[in-house]
Amino acid sequence: MPINYVANAGDIPEGTNIIVDVKGLSIGVYNIGGEFFALLNRCPHEGAPLCKGKICGTTLPSGVYQYEYGRVGELVRCPWHGWEFEIRTGKAIFDEKVRAKSYKVQVDDGKVGIVVG
């Protein structure tokens, strides 16, 4: 599988993302706690630019009228309809069968590469 190097690791500070073009695909590359992840910049719902959405946390499943906030920095919320996705896997929070396309990322000699087949 071809690796496309898109940035130096240092160019994507922790808790942020960049959007790059790889072979005509718009892809968001995220640094979550020092690990890198890549998502297609297209929401599976209506094609919105998902990776322009905020990196966020959310309320965790809880008892009625209990609020427990967590997963800070692990999720991205679509800038259109607000669907929340796990950056690590692309899985939607409301139903893990709904997925944003994700790509394997590897870092070689400080360079961030995305594997796009």
Added chain:
Amino acid sequence: MLNSGRMVIDVDVHNSLRSARDLLPYLSEPWRSRVASSGTGLPSTGYFNPHGVLREDCKPPSGGPAASDPDFLAEDLLKPYNIEYAILNGDLMGVSTMHDPDHGAAIASAYNDYMANVWLSKNDAFRATILVSSHDPLLAAREIERMADHPRMVGVIMGSAHRGLLGQRQFHPIYEAAARHELPVAIHPGTEGSGGAYPPTASGYPTRYLEWHTDLSQSYMAHLVSLVCEGVFERFPKLKFVMLEGGIAWLPHLMWRLDKNYKGLRSTVPWLKRMPSEYIRDHCLFSTQPIEEPDDPKQLLAIFDMIDAENILMFSSDYPHRDNDSPLEILRWLKPEAKQKIFYDNAKKLYKL
């Protein structure tokens, strides 16, 4: 490339002021000083989308809120989606729920002049609707009269929250003026529960935005039954009524229930000459966004058949609101003829574009 080649007419676009100060040149005193010091004064519903109402990805590079720059709106919405005409409805429909009818009417008039001067001359694709406040229907009718001859003002816009059900006689001057100028009257949700409006549901105030937004269709159902039963379409046979953003999946239920009730209770509305649902089919149009999304699209197709959607439905994006729909993504399963009508022909005919 987003462009699919199909030309689209978008019947619900929410242009925005850069700030309330944009209205100042078109306001006379005492309203000018008031708006200069404290804004439009539009009441809030108290229901907040925690993520905000505006899309985060379409802020104009020139600054200002989303959809406040006519050139960027053309670049960001019209061009990529092949939108030939956009009906600009603004976002000041709350004028109808303000407590002071003169204040609401003044804001509406200033907005209409602002649209004529700032937006409508900017782009041949732009068409606008005349904003009125229903609080004083006579003032509303006068405003329609004042703006109706503008060649790019193609309809009338109001919120869907009012001090009464829209079929009732106090609102008829609005319909008389609109029908005389052959301008469709549209309503748009979002002000339910604000200012002098009734609670946003018939059973009170829901707790959160999620519920409020889901319940908005209730307001549409009540207005639609009222419009038919009060004989609005008998009295104003040329009137067309557009129900924007209120949903459509509830229509079969409403038409069946109303027709069934009418059979035994027609003596209470002797002015109706046809089955109630026929007035809806002949006089009312609906917009797509936010399109209902059952897990199985065939279920929505069945509803489309029940309501003859291809003849009463028009595409709307709702740009730049978060819950907007893309014309390239929704209703892909429609047959080409139905698609052509819903995404283009129905709006072209209604607004005489």
